[in-house]
Amino acid sequence: MSAENASLIRLEDYRPTDYLIDTVALTFRLHPTDTRIVSRLSVRPNPAGQTGAPLVLDGDDLTLVSISLDDAPLAQDAYTVSPSRLVITAPPQRPFTLTLETAVNPTANTKLMGLYRSSGVYCTQCEADGFRRITYFLDRPDVLSVYTARIEADADTPLLLGNGNLVEAGARADGGHFAVWHDPFPKPGYLFAIVGGDLDKVEDVFITASGREVKVAVYVEKGKSERARYALDALQRSMRWDEDVFGREYDLDVFNIVAVSDFNMGAMENKGLNIFNDKYVLASEDTATDGDYANIEAIIAHEYFHNWTGNRITCRDWFQLCLKEGLTVFRDQEFSSDARSRAVKRIADVRVLRASQFPEDAGPLAHPVRPRAYKEINNFYTATVYEKGAELIRVLKTLIGAQSFRRGMDLYFDRHDGTAATIEEFIACFAEASGQDLAAFSRWYEQAGTPRVTARGIYDAGNRTYTLTLTQETPPTPGQPDKHPMVIPVALGLVGADGREIALKTADGAPHDGIVVLDTAEKTITFSQVDSSPTPSLLREFSAPVILDIDLSDDDLLRLFAYDTDPFNQWQSAQTVATRIIRRAVDDIRAGRTPQTPDNLVHALAEFLDARATRDPAFAAQVLALPGESDIAREIGSDIDPDAIHVARKTIRAGLGRALADKLAALYNDLAVTARYRPDAAQAGQRALRNAVLDLLTAGDPTRGGALAQAQFDSADNMTDRIVALATLTHVAGLACENALAAFAARYADNPLVLDKWFSLQAMIAEPETLDRVKALLDHPAFSLSNPNRTRALVGSFAMANPTQFARPDGAGFAFVADIIIRLDPANPQLASRLATAFRTWKTLEPGRRAHAEAALERIAAATPLSPDVSDIVGRMLDRAL
Numbered sequence: 114m115s116a117e118n119a120s121l122i123r124l125e126d127y128r129p130t131d132y133l134i135d136t137v138a139l140t141f142r143l144h145p146t147d148t149r150i151v152s153r154l155s156v157r158p159n160p161a162g163q164t165g166a167p168l169v170l171d172g173d174d175l176t177l178v179s180i181s182l183d184d185a186p187l188a189q190d191a192y193t194v195s196p197s198r199l200v201i202t203a204p205p206q207r208p209f210t211l212t213l214e215t216a217v218n219p220t221a222n223t224k225l226m227g228l229y230r231s232s233g234v235y236c237t238q239c240e241a242d243g244f245r246r247i248t249y250f251l252d253r254p255d256v257l258s259v260y261t262a263r264i265e266a267d268a269d270t271p272l273l274l275g276n277g278n279l280v281e282a283g284a285r286a287d288g289g290h291f292a293v294w295h296d297p298f299p300k301p302g303y304l305f306a307i308v309g310g311d312l313d314k315v316e317d318v319f320i321t322a323s324g325r326e327v328k329v330a331v332y333v334e335k336g337k338s339e340r341a342r343y344a345l346d347a348l349q350r351s352m353r354w355d356e357d358v359f360g361r362e363y364d365l366d367v368f369n370i371v372a373v374s375d376f377n378m379g380a381m382e383n384k385g386l387n388i389f390n391d392k393y394v395l396a397s398e399d400t401a402t403d404g405d406y407a408n409i410e411a412i413i414a415h416e417y418f419h420n421w422t423g424n425r426i427t428c429r430d431w432f433q434l435c436l437k438e439g440l441t442v443f444r445d446q447e448f449s450s451d452a453r454s455r456a457v458k459r460i461a462d463v464r465v466l467r468a469s470q471f472p473e474d475a476g477p478l479a480h481p482v483r484p485r486a487y488k489e490i491n492n493f494y495t496a497t498v499y500e501k502g503a504e505l506i507r508v509l510k511t512l513i514g515a516q517s518f519r520r521g522m523d524l525y526f527d528r529h530d531g532t533a534a535t536i537e538e539f540i541a542c543f544a545e546a547s548g549q550d551l552a553a554f555s556r557w558y559e560q561a562g563t564p565r566v567t568a569r570g571i572y573d574a575g576n577r578t579y580t581l582t583l584t585q586e587t588p589p590t591p592g593q594p595d596k597h598p599m600v601i602p603v604a605l606g607l608v609g610a611d612g613r614e615i616a617l618k619t620a621d622g623a624p625h626d627g628i629v630v631l632d633t634a635e636k637t638i639t640f641s642q643v644d645s646s647p648t649p650s651l652l653r654e655f656s657a658p659v660i661l662d663i664d665l666s667d668d669d670l671l672r673l674f675a676y677d678t679d680p681f682n683q684w685q686s687a688q689t690v691a692t693r694i695i696r697r698a699v700d701d702i703r704a705g706r707t708p709q710t711p712d713n714l715v716h717a718l719a720e721f722l723d724a725r726a727t728r729d730p731a732f733a734a735q736v737l738a739l740p741g742e743s744d745i746a747r748e749i750g751s752d753i754d755p756d757a758i759h760v761a762r763k764t765i766r767a768g769l770g771r772a773l774a775d776k777l778a779a780l781y782n783d784l785a786v787t788a789r790y791r792p793d794a795a796q797a798g799q800r801a802l803r804n805a806v807l808d809l810l811t812a813g814d815p816t817r818g819g820a821l822a823q824a825q826f827d828s829a830d831n832m833t834d835r836i837v838a839l840a841t842l843t844h845v846a847g848l849a850c851e852n853a854l855a856a857f858a859a860r861y862a863d864n865p866l867v868l869d870k871w872f873s874l875q876a877m878i879a880e881p882e883t884l885d886r887v888k889a890l891l892d893h894p895a896f897s898l899s900n901p902n903r904t905r906a907l908v909g910s911f912a913m914a915n916p917t918q919f920a921r922p923d924g925a926g927f928a929f930v931a932d933i934i935i936r937l938d939p940a941n942p943q944l945a946s947r948l949a950t951a952f953r954t955w956k957t958l959e960p961g962r963r964a965h966a967e968a969a970l971e972r973i974a975a976a977t978p979l980s981p982d983v984s985d986i987v988g989r990m991l992d993r994a995l
């Protein structure tokens with residue numbers, strides 16, 4: 114085995130553990146720098162394992178203080194220990210008790226994995242492999258144990274929380290106190306959590322469908338509890354929804370959520386004790402945007418839904434990560450669709466999928482939804498596992514129908530409750546419930562890359578038939594040169610010349626359900642009794658995660674924009690036309706010509722604004738947003754010049770803004786929200802449209818738009834309107850912009866989450882001065898590289914959301930981000946590695962910028978020491994093992 118393959122973990126190498134751990138009794142003596150953990154494990158040989166094997170426990174950065182077996186100290190020659198491993202050479206081949214004491218320093222824990230402190234609060238993060246940073250353990254998801262946690266702390270840490278139910282609490286002789294939590298549901302170590310701190314809370318009682326009382330609470334920093342009300346409400350709505358839609362009831366007497374300010378990801382579904390990035394808990398109209406409220410609702414729901422999809426049924430190994438994540442994202446998407454507008458939610462989700470997952474699938478980091486091998490599991494919490502994983506659940510539901518889908522879910526819960534399952538076991542439930550063979554569908558989990566579907570249609574006026582030919586092709590991805598056909602449900606309709614929907618009939622006259630399953634390289638279907646030449650509306654509701662290539666003219670597409678019964682395809686049609694127009698403008702700019710905004714798009718949008726925009730403002734806001742610069746870049750695919758794209762898009766939008774100026778100005782006035790602020794979908798939609806209108810108006814007339822933005826900034830009574838006004842002013846630039854930025858910073862000087870918006874806005878300004886601005890902001894008193902939210906807001910926004918400045922032609926943007934990654938890596942490798950993924954599309958750039966990106970990546974690769982996280986990601990981006 115070569116050295117670089119030493120750490121490669123393969124799915125095919127899975128085998129059960131040699132020992133099982135039935136119960137875990139932990140005692141934490143919390144101390145800022147020397148926390149002691151005593152772990153009493155009841156261990157027994159696994160009948161499915163190898164008899165007589167050594168017991169090998171995982172550790173990470175641990176100090177072993179003492180060890181005993183069946184309460185007798187273990188002889189030194191009976192074990193070997195290092196910070197990352199504890200091996201009991203010849204354990205008894207019967208049940209026994211192993212007692213370990215470890216010491217950790219939570220204050221020095223900058224990786225934010227294991228036990229750490231965030232603003233004085235003790236908290237834990239154990240997924241994926243953080244439990245081994247607390248105690249030596251069989252730290253893998255297929256080892257399920259019943260946990261009891263006793264937490265001891267000083268009086269300055271009055272709140273002590275654990276998984277499950279509180280069974281005992283009281284004072285200790287030294288003036289401190291303790292609490293004992295017991296979780297009756299067996300779980301893997303990654304779902305373990307404790308919290309110790311001095312926090313405020315909001316609470317309520319939730320009555321489950323069967324009448325059980327659950328105490329629900331959200332804990333936040335002192336003085337901020339009013340800002341946790343929305344999260345608590347979202348939690349209770351999620352609990353009800355899971356009962357109504359999936360028949361799933363909550364199973365413990367308490368459900369606690371704790372918000373902390375230092376967190377590597379969004380939130381974590383620890384059993385009965387979810388721990389959240391406070392960005393996804395805290396909200397008030399003065400500090401949070403409508404988008405923030407929507408994210409809070411979605412993430413609260415996501416973590417709650419994990420209680421069944423993830424916790425009651427967990428994953429056999431980390432290759433099955435999508436079993437819990439893809440499914441749970443699907444569930445939270447459905448929840449938000451029911452709570453808000455389904456069509457708008459679908460458009461927003463597809464936007465996210467295309468912006469985050471499609472580039473992953475098209476570049477060096479492409480991997481299957483269920484990977485076959487990994488070096489560092491933390492690098493596989495990806496858009497492919499989460500977002501494409503959710504799309505596959507949607508595809509499955511479309512293929513077998515809603516009823517079979519629900520029956521399959523019921524069977525899955527029934528059959529696998531209390532176990533660690535696999536994708537095969539999951540799919541088998543749906544095959545059984547539907548009576549369908551899902552073997553070909555399973556390929557979606559194995560094969561990386563986004564399939565490209567090409568559609569060509571022919572109308573035969575004589576026979577009144579319409580024949581549609583669909584072909585598919587999936588491009589090669591790393592390690593997968595040859596692809597098989599996928600099972601692609603194409604939801605479709607035919608729109609007549611009069612704009613009416615044509616009833617679908619097969620060649621023999623039978624009614625057709627509007628879903629063509631493309632499961633071979635090519636498929637042809639003929640529809641009969643079609644009286645006039647139709648316009649096909651394909652991939653309605655985005656029925657599969659593919660790229661659709663369709664030979665419709667701009668006029669055909671604009672007809673769909675006007676008449677399609679599927680709102681997703683209405684939006685998609687406008688997007689496609691706008692994309693084509695901006696692409697042509699890019700070509701114009703690169704050839705030294707001045708692009709023109711074509712009349713057809715102007716007229717279509719004018720009609721839309723007159724007739725339909727105010728009927729569904731949230732939808733209209735999505736239409737007016739037009740494709741973003743990265744959407745255009747993705748369509749172009751290679752030899753990308755981000756500056757040309759920026760200028761092209763700006764020019765087209767300016768043309769639209771000028772041509773539609775009067776309508777936009779009138780709308781801007783009409784759409785003002787006069788009622789008191791509410792974060793609901795209706796009001797949020799109205800604000801979204803009004804702000805999209807402001808944006809387009811400003812594109813056409815910066816002076817006029819800037820004045821409106823200034824007035825909006827001065828008078829806004831909510832964060833949504835205030836931050837959009839500020840963003841608009843940053844596009845206009847000049848003194849007004851600098852003054853508004855300063856006013857905003859002064860107003861929110863003591864609110865780090867709001868200042869993140871301010872860091873982020875400045876990092877996204879598309880002008881050459883931005884790099885110096887961002888560098889200067891690193892020294893701002895409110896900034897800190899050790900806080901992930903701050904780093905993502907400033908450096909992350911620059912690297913991921915400012916394509917022209919990150920990819921500056923002189924390479925200085927890449928070099929800056931590389932420097933930060935190298936600086937950050939020793940302290941927080943997970944965060945550094947995520948930041949490095951900003952380079953994932955580097956090969957699509959034009960040669961000059963590409964060379965600068967490669968040099969930056971090579972510089973990171975050469976840095977020492979380099980964490981496994983960054984070395985894995987950068988190695989894959991450079992097509993070699995580091």
Ligand code: TRP
Nearest residue numbers: 240241377378379380381382494
């Ligand atoms: N399981 C978490 C979720 O809901 C993801 C997560 C939270 C995570 N914190 C993490 C993953 C730390 C890896 C490391 O999606």
Ligand code: ZN
Nearest residue numbers: 415419438441
């Ligand atoms: Zn999740």
